[in-house]
Structure formats: C-alpha cells, structure tokens
Amino acid sequence: MNADIVVNITNLNKSFGDNHVLRGIDLQVQRGEVVCIIGPSGSGKSTLLRCVNMLEMPTAGTVVVLGRELTDIDCDLDETRAHIGMVFQQFNLFPHMTALENVCVAQRKVLKRSAGEAATIAHDLLARVGLVEKDNAYPAQLSGGQQQRVAIARALAMNPDVMLFDEATSALDPELIGEVLQVMQSLAQEGMTMLVVTHEMGFAKGVADRVVFMDGGVIVEQGPPSQVISAPVEERTRAFLSSVLNH
C-alpha cells in the first residue's frame, strides 16, 4: 500500500434507483496533488466527490482514503470523515452559530479540543481566509463569499489530509468568486491535497496538477491541464470545453 496515495477509488458504481450515475470510476489522488473534476451537469462529478466521504453510499466498488477502506462495513466513518474536509456549493454554515462558533464546534465535539484552544485556532484560521473582525458575525450577516470562506476555515480546523470542494463557487455572485478561488489557490500552494469539482476553467487551468473530464458517469479523459483543457484528445471533451469557453 503506497502511503502517498490519499484517495484510491476502484470500480466505483452508484445508482439512484434506475438511474446509473457512476459507471465504474477508477481514480487515485496523490498526497499534495490538486485534481479538478470537470464535466457537464449530470455527469456524476458531484456524486463521485460525495462518495469520497460516503455522504453517498456507493452501490459497488471500493473507496480507500488514507489507507482506510470506507466501503468496508467495519470502517469507522465518523473517524475517517474528520480527516476529510468538505466545502459545499450552498456553504451549509450553521446559521444558529457565529463564524467563530462554526469553526469551533467540530473541534470541540469531535477532536475534543478545549474551548480556548479551539477559539485560538478558529480565530487564526478566519484571519487566514481573510476574515478579520468577523468572529462574532452570524452567517446571515455575511456575504456569500465570506460565508464560503468561513466554511473553508471550518473544514481546515479539523487538520484534514484532503479537502473536497463541491462546486464551491457556483452559488456565488460573479464578483465574489475571486475571493474564494484565491483562498483555494493559496491552499493548493501550501501543499494541500485537493479534489475540486468546478466550472471555473481558469482555476482548473492555473492551479490543477491534473484535470479529470467526466461525462455520462465515466472518466472520459484525464491528464495535466495543458493537455485536457488546452489540447483535448476526446471529441466529448472538446465539445464540452467549447460550450463552456465560448460564452
């Protein structure tokens, strides 16, 4: 078992009733690697991401994260999920808690850190994502971009080994996308292992080590962005890229 493989997905299948969403996905992510998953809506990319921390239970296949086989019935999912950060399209901040409490709550309840320690870490992380003096703001008082950065800080507070981004900028107003992408880019530069489902081709091109193009529940093409985005081999990839880039 190679210790540098953080995520190892083998022959992953997922059906919702008759709808066969994932049709045999094989994907490995190395430590420190930034992998962007692109593809048309309905291609199964979000489902794939949600299978990595078992928010969706795969129908068949294996998912191994950090050497733990999540698809094994004996695996402690809660323990493993604490090592996998996730950022959602709709932010999903806890609306009844302040920004600081959002970042503290799992540190306290899952990692059992003391209140003081959790608050110090949370305060530093909020500063790191560019939110100073917002500790006591409630999510409703923050802009979408600010909320998403709190959500990133909340995930980082668990010291995750890998971060999953599920269309993290898709719900944002155009002028707020940049501030979130900037935080994601600096995370990538610090060596975080990242699996990013995105429609931001500029981000994929500039930050990803590898781009995975999905369509119809399978991986159609993958490789460095210089290849997949700039010089795609497959016809489906080309069709998708031209539809995305030409407007």
Next chain:
Amino acid sequence: MAISKRKKAQYRRIAVYVLSVIALLVMVLVVDWGRLQNAMFQWDIVVEQFPDILTGAAKNTIIFTILGFAGGLSFGLLFALMRLSTVRPYRWFAATYIEIFRGIPLLVTLLILGFGIPIATGWRWPNPYLQGAVPLALVASAYMAETIRAGIEAVPKGQMEAARSLGMSYSRAMITIIIPQALRIIVPPLTNEFVLLIKDTSLISVLGVTAGTRDLARFGRDGVNSTANATPLIVAGLVYLAMTVPLTQLVAWMERREKAVSR
C-alpha cells in the same frame, strides 16, 4: 345601466355594516339582560370564587398542563426521532403509536387509563395528578411528535451533511446542529399545543378527582351545583382566557417577527 365593479363592492361593504348594526340592535333589545345577569353573572358569586379559584383550581390546571406538556415534549421528541430513524421497526412503532393516540378522543383515553387499567389490573395510580397528567402527556406526545418531526425535516439537508462531513456522529449532529434549529421553527406550534393542553385539562375532571386536585372546569361545575347559578362557570371561563390569550398573542407576535426576519 351597468354599475362599475368598484362601485358594486362599495355598496356591498355599506350593506354589511348596516346589517351588522341592525343585528346588534335586535340582540340588545330582544335579550332579557336582567335575567341573563341573574343566571350567569351575579357579582357576589363572582367574588365568592376568589381566591380559591386561583390558589386551588387554576394552580391545578397549570400543574396538569405542565406535567402533560413536559411528558408530551420528551416522548414527542423520542417518537419524532423514531419516525425519522432508518430502523424500520422504530418507524412502524412510532407511526402506530401516533395514529392510535391521535385517533382516540382524549376523553376515552383518560377513561381507559384512569379507570379501565386500574379495574383490570388492580394496580392503583400512586398520585391523582399522575392519573390525569399521564394520559394527557401520552396524547400530547403523539401530536407533538408530528410537530417536532416537521420541524426537524424543515432544517435543510445540507446541515446534517456538513455536520457529518466534519466527523460528527448522527446523534451528535442531531443534538448540536439539527435540533437547536428545529426548536426555533417549532416554538410557535408548540406554544399552540400548550394552549390546547390548558383547555384539554378540563377533561381530567371526569376522573372524579378529590377536592385538592380539582381543576378549573371541575371547580366551576362544583360551583354551579352549590350556588344553583352559572356564574362560577363564567368565572372559570374568564380565568382560562386570562391564561390562553396572552399565549396566543405571544404566538402571533413570534410569527410576525419570524415573517419580518425571513423577508
């Protein structure tokens, strides 16, 4: 010649006002007010009701209501969580319980549990308050379970997903993230439930409680028997209103505020 729609609406409104005033006048003239007051509102009998109606009867009504509400809320939460469980037998049990206790009139439940069970088993209720409050709580829990379940389901799915993605267990996420948000949603309907319980305690009087544990309605009925006059019931009704109206107004205020916030 046609009248315009707005003109027609205006005439209609004037007609309603005129009819209302006429109806009011007829009532005032036809009703024998002296006789009515004599039978239902004799001031000396009103005065007689105090302070016992407050220190005894109203206190008992409040004790029954609070016991019923506390029990109903705890079991209601339990049944709501069972209804939402992935374990099928839990769902079946909770659904059956809710159907049974919402489907049987409270009066019948009170008689079965208050009289039927002791007669059938020889077991005696250890406390007259419990004899009334336990059936009340069992029925209330069935209604509250549905209210709480709706509240929990109204919390967006992403909240549970975010909590689980941070490594929280299902129960930890429920306690820390979901239930606090659900409670905020269900405080107005639960307050309504509280008002209904205040009124439902009046049915407990069928259990033939002792003088020390009789509630407002029983106090009023006993007053009717001893005075041969309906005044005690009217006073009891007014005491109920003194308890329920502030609560319904509170609910209305909470709902107005909620509307203002969500706008």
